[in-house]
Amino acid sequence: MANRSKTINYDPTSFPPFAVTADLVILTVRPPQLEVLLVRRSTAPFAGDWALPGGFVGPDQDIDDAARTKLADKTGVTINKAHLEQLASFGAPDRDPRMRIVSVAWLALLANPPEPTTGTEAEEAAWIPVNEIDHSALAFDHATILNAGIERAGNRIEYTTLATQFCGAEFTIGELRSVYETLWGTKLDPANFHRKVLASDGFVTETGKSCSTGRGRPARTYKRGPAERLNPPLHR
Amino acid sequence: MANRSKTINYDPTSFPPFAVTADLVILTVRPPQLEVLLVRRSTAPFAGDWALPGGFVGPDQDIDDAARTKLADKTGVTINKAHLEQLASFGAPDRDPRMRIVSVAWLALLANPPEPTTGTEAEEAAWIPVNEIDHSALAFDHATILNAGIERAGNRIEYTTLATQFCGAEFTIGELRSVYETLWGTKLDPANFHRKVLASDGFVTETGKSCSTGRGRPARTYKRGPAERLNPPLHR
DNA sequence: GAAATAGTGTCTTTGAGACAATATATG
DNA sequence: CATATATTGTCTCAAAGACACTATTTC
Numbered sequence: 015m016a017n018r019s020k021t022i023n024y025d026p027t028s029f030p031p032f033a034v035t036a037d038l039v040i041l042t043v044r045p046p047q048l049e050v051l052l053v054r055r056s057t058a059p060f061a062g063d064w065a066l067p068g069g070f071v072g073p074d075q076d077i078d079d080a081a082r083t084k085l086a087d088k089t090g091v092t093i094n095k096a097h098l099e100q101l102a103s104f105g106a107p108d109r110d111p112r113m114r115i116v117s118v119a120w121l122a123l124l125a126n127p128p129e130p131t132t133g134t135e136a137e138e139a140a141w142i143p144v145n146e147i148d149h150s151a152l153a154f155d156h157a158t159i160l161n162a163g164i165e166r167a168g169n170r171i172e173y174t175t176l177a178t179q180f181c182g183a184e185f186t187i188g189e190l191r192s193v194y195e196t197l198w199g200t201k202l203d204p205a206n207f208h209r210k211v212l213a214s215d216g217f218v219t220e221t222g223k224s225c226s227t228g229r230g231r232p233a234r235t236y237k238r239g240p241a242e243r244l245n246p247p248l249h250r
Numbered sequence: 251m252a253n254r255s256k257t258i259n260y261d262p263t264s265f266p267p268f269a270v271t272a273d274l275v276i277l278t279v280r281p282p283q284l285e286v287l288l289v290r291r292s293t294a295p296f297a298g299d300w301a302l303p304g305g306f307v308g309p310d311q312d313i314d315d316a317a318r319t320k321l322a323d324k325t326g327v328t329i330n331k332a333h334l335e336q337l338a339s340f341g342a343p344d345r346d347p348r349m350r351i352v353s354v355a356w357l358a359l360l361a362n363p364p365e366p367t368t369g370t371e372a373e374e375a376a377w378i379p380v381n382e383i384d385h386s387a388l389a390f391d392h393a394t395i396l397n398a399g400i401e402r403a404g405n406r407i408e409y410t411t412l413a414t415q416f417c418g419a420e421f422t423i424g425e426l427r428s429v430y431e432t433l434w435g436t437k438l439d440p441a442n443f444h445r446k447v448l449a450s451d452g453f454v455t456e457t458g459k460s461c462s463t464g465r466g467r468p469a470r471t472y473k474r475g476p477a478e479r480l481n482p483p484l485h486r
Numbered sequence: 487g488a489a490a491t492a493g494t495g496t497c498t499t500t501g502a503g504a505c506a507a508t509a510t511a512t513g
Numbered sequence: 514c515a516t517a518t519a520t521t522g523t524c525t526c527a528a529a530g531a532c533a534c535t536a537t538t539t540c
Contacts, residue, residue: 030267030309031266031267031268032267032268032269032270032307032352033268034268034270034341034352071268071341071352073266073343073350074343075343076341076342076343077339077340077341077342077352078341100338100339102336102338103313103336103339103354104313105270105307105312105313105314105354106312106313107309107310107311107312114309116268116270116307116313116352116354118339118341118352186519187519187520188518188519203502203503203504203505204518204519204520205503205504205505205506205519205520205521205522206502206503206504208519208520208521209520209521210501210502213501226511226512227511227518228511228512228517228518229511229512229513229516229517229518230510230511230512230516230517230518230519231509231510231511231517231518231519231520232510232511232518232519233518233519233520234519234520246500246501246502249502422492423492423493424491424492439529439530439531439532440491440492440493441492441493441494441495441530441531441532442529442530442531444492444493444494445493445494446528446529449528462538462539463491464490464491464538464539465489465490465491465538465539465540466489466490466491466492466537466538466539467490467491467492467493467536467537467538468491468492468537468538469491469492469493470492470493482527482528482529485529
């Protein structure tokens with residue numbers, strides 16, 4: 015192969031190989047907590063530490079397919095029921111002590127996830143509230159990746175309708191509001207939030223039904239609307 | 251190494267290696283045109299086609315360092331004079347016919363760049379107006395990457411002060427406006443734009459000087475302010 | 487003076503946010 | 514009834530955009 019650069023001038027097949035992994039920040043909202051799916055590592059390095067679920071990308075596997083597969087593998091949730099987007103790649107030379115590994119990180123947003131399926135694997139997996147996580151105890155550079163995922167999720171719901179991905183098929187405006195409050199760590203005015211959501215074209219559509227949530231007046235329920243972008247956006 | 255997944259269950263050192271490249275979308279604004287730095291490939295595959303500048307990440311090289319190095323190599327511009335951020339990674343198995351290559355793409359924003367330094371390389375390099383590019387003629391999946399870069403740049407300048415990266419050290423409000431108009435492909439009201447920029451705290455700071463731009467009343471000049479985020483944001 | 491660009495003033499509309507008021511459930 | 518949540522109404526303030534107007538240059 016010809017050189018493509020003066021500064022990096024070699025045959026890439028001649029040096030120790032890179033491996034590429036797909037690592038996932040899988041978030042769910044259980045008000046008032048934001049939770050992330052973590053696995054406990056059973057082997058070195060970082061044996062016993064919590065880590066993001068992830069795995070190597072196969073030789074003939076598309077990188078998004080690796081992410082989708084891992085998501086289904088860990089949560090039993092197929093891609094049509096969740097949101098999955100690429101987050102960023104992390105590739106410091108020493109981020110994994112075993113070999114050179116570049117991690118392509120993904121962000122997944124999920125509603126009402128089942129308990130993690132540890133069945134076929136030796137690893138322990140669990141939903142952990144993000145504010146209970148000791149970031150310095152996460153394996154590799156996963157604390158950095160987790161932070162990037164949480165920040166991205168908070169930003170996304172400002173301009174897109176993705177907050178509904180954290181709700182079931184039918185939900186109340188109050189439930190949707192608690193998603194925002196959880197991700198943003200703020201309290202929002204119920205009255206103003208209500209009006210803004212209904213005014214945002216295509217954000218939610220009425221089901222015609224109501225549901226009692228325990229105390230208080232029963233709320234009307236809604237389902238996801240056709241819009242993907244929020245117009246106008248919501249502000250923290 | 252232990253298995254980290256049921257679905258992907260092998261020793262990554264045992265399969266044909268991945269290579270990782272850093273590919274750059276280097277943009278500059280020469281009103282009324284947005285231009286990108288492309289190199290003409292001299293070898294197969296895609297010999298003779300235009301491609302994004304890029305190169306392999308070295309075995310012990312941080313992925314951002316590979317991007318910084320390539321940027322300096324191609325433009326002679328050091329990182330302090332430009333903005334560089336990670337865009338996304340592209341890793342379809344067949345995106346490069348030679349071998350498995352995952353590309354980490356980066357976005358660079360530059361003002362008044364020198365002509366590309368083709369000196370030490372055999373490759374032809376040139377600034378090409380993006381609306382003159384035949385996307386189907388770009389090598390690999392670089393059309394996709396280029397589009398992602400242009401879209402990202404347009405979004406970034408809504409919420410951040412990065413538009414000033416396309417201006418020289420001192421610039422007029424009109425020059426700044428033409429950056430927005432070029433990236434967004436719209437015309438903005440000069441009066442409202444002027445007021446909004448000056449009202450946005452820390453966006454620009456006065457130099458006290460003026461400059462004549464040919465015809466019309468000479469404009470005051472400004473330099474970049476301390477702010478990184480735009481408050482309130484600008485809208486298209 | 488005509489044309490061009492810079493910069494200011496002002497009015498209208500829209501959305502954000504505070505908060506009062508009403509509606510309907512549970513205990 | 515007290516309390517809690519849902520939903521509607523209303524008022525105020527800030528920002529967006531339209532656009533008239535003034536300022537200062539070149540030709």
